[in-house]
Amino acid sequence: MKATVQVKLVPTPVQAAALEATLHACNEAATWASEVAFAKDVRRNFALREHTYSEIKQRWGLGAQAAQHVIKKTCDAYATLKANLRAGNLGRPGSRRYRRATENPAVFRPEGAQPYDDRMLSWQIPDRKVSIWTLSGRLKGVAFTASPEQVARLALYRKGESDLIARDGMWFLNATCEVAEAKSNTAPDGFLGIDLGIVNIATTSDGQIMAGRQLNRVRTRECGLRTKLQRKNTPSARRRAKKRRRKEARRAKDINHKIAKHVVAEAERTGRGIALEDLTGIRERARLRKPQRATHSTWAFAQLGQFIAYKARKAGVPVVHVDPAYTSRTCAECGHNDKANRVSQAWFACRSCGFVDHADRNSSRNIRARAEELWRRGVRSITPAPPRGRTRSGAGRKHSTTPSGARCASPPL
Template sequence: MKLVVQIRLLPSPEQAAALAETLHTCNKAANMAAKVAFERKVFSRARLQRTLYTEVRALGLSAQPALHVIRKAADAYGVLHAQIEAGHLGKNGSARRTKAESKPITFRSNAAHPFDDRCLSWQPDARTVSIWTTRGRMKHLRFTGEASRIKVLTECRQGESDLIHRDGKWFLMATCEVPEAPLNTCPNDWIGVDRGIANLATTSDGDHHQGHGLERYRRRMAHVRAQLQAKGTKSAKRKLKQRARREARHAAQINHIITKIVVADAQRTGRGIALEDLQGIRDRVRLTRHQRASLSSWPFHQLGEFFAY
């Protein structure tokens, strides 16, 4: 099972400046590679590497970071073309799809950038990393994190790590391959879980995980959403998207908390978890107008998927 472990870096001002310069240079080179790929219709890694390797190196990047920049641009186009083929950007000729196809992909100046083992090495015992920058190899860059995360990082890290600058802080997102625990294929009993709106989950043990807080949060967000929709400006539409993502993250966090509590109880007692089948429930019930929004925003499917995960 793949997990991503977030580690916070603690750079000095000089180290932070070097990291920022490295991130900006890599993304500038990625923008150049994406523009050339768009203009020449060259989207494969191999062809783009043959076309741009020398030019990317001339921007001040070493060999391995230059390859990562080219792969970053090629992979971005691969994702875009997959979305178009799957119909996620609308039909041919739609405004959204036309906009995506009419211009090259661009990367923010502080967008995340990958580092492999040739460009980044970890020293977990000393709580430091050694990382390539445009100013040379930076050694003894301190990091911090929870003891459990550092333990997973030390034992299970595999693959690349992404350098991220967010809210004035520096992070490394390390990919870890964690062995999965064996499934309990012969549970000695079951925990029944009833999913609802007032109580998001009620177990057969009598535990109630209430959803009143989520319901109040959704009502408040609906009020804010109505105000922004009434404005109809570009900034209001941008805030609407931000609010929608924030609301989805909030609901997912609550579902994660509930499922972790129930699963931990099932693991401790050697029991399985049984959920009722809610497939097609929206077609089986008749609701008043005021109840429709509550049912439509009811995250019962996500809750079931989190239990399985």
């Protein structure tokens, strides 16, 4: 299983200047290669290399490996764009967003991430230093900081490329690691159903509710502050808004990590699998009032699902994705399906048998039952990861238009 370890570089001012110049040159070259690929409609690696390789080396002074990575990064960007268009993540054909994505070549930010392979980057893990290629030559002895757990993972499992990233004046390396998966030879003893939501981030079929009150209050406050900064629209206000947006994203990511860790630990402890809803495309299906749009657009259910999936894969816990259609209005006791069963956001009351329960817990029990039925039919945890480059989280009502079925996810970290 592939995992990513992020370490922070601590370069000297001279080293930082060399890294910055290299990153800018690589991304400028990638933007030029993107224009060539768009104009000539050549978006495959070897074909694009014939048109751009020599020019990139001569004009920007990049080495052979760096030039090849620039070309590959350009082709990957167009492959990601194609996957997003096919998945409908950029709107319908002919829409304004769709046209903006398809009518112009891809552009790379000056500080966009740049991949490095083992010929361009070497690690001295015990000394916590790296040797990295730049336009100014090889920089040796660039220090990095990492926790003991990260250092141990790098020493045991690091394999493949690493990405050089610049963010807010800081430098990072994202190293790819091949971590061994835990193997389970026994079938799960049932499933732990998880209902995902906004008011309650996650509710388990055991009845545990992980409420999102604090996170939602912070998001409401941040939304108001962001509106004020956007109205001001000065350079300092834009910098401030950007900083606050990243802080909010880090907070949500931390909460999702903690929830995912707790869910996987509980499933592993009890020998059960995990049942999640397949909410793919729910944002495109949902029709929302204007006051609801901001709340739904910040609902990071896709991120939480990915965190649960990769932690479960690491622990050897199967994950089954089920069709979420009508799980919130179906009685978990008698199976009666009626819109009137959902009397409020918080409560469920069956009009047929009189069963009363918390609405999210009732939904999680339905999710668990669907996963158990699908597992008995022979469904296994084999679904591939989502398309690369997809960062948007879906949002909206849990009414699926797809046939009832299962998707079992195990995306990389």
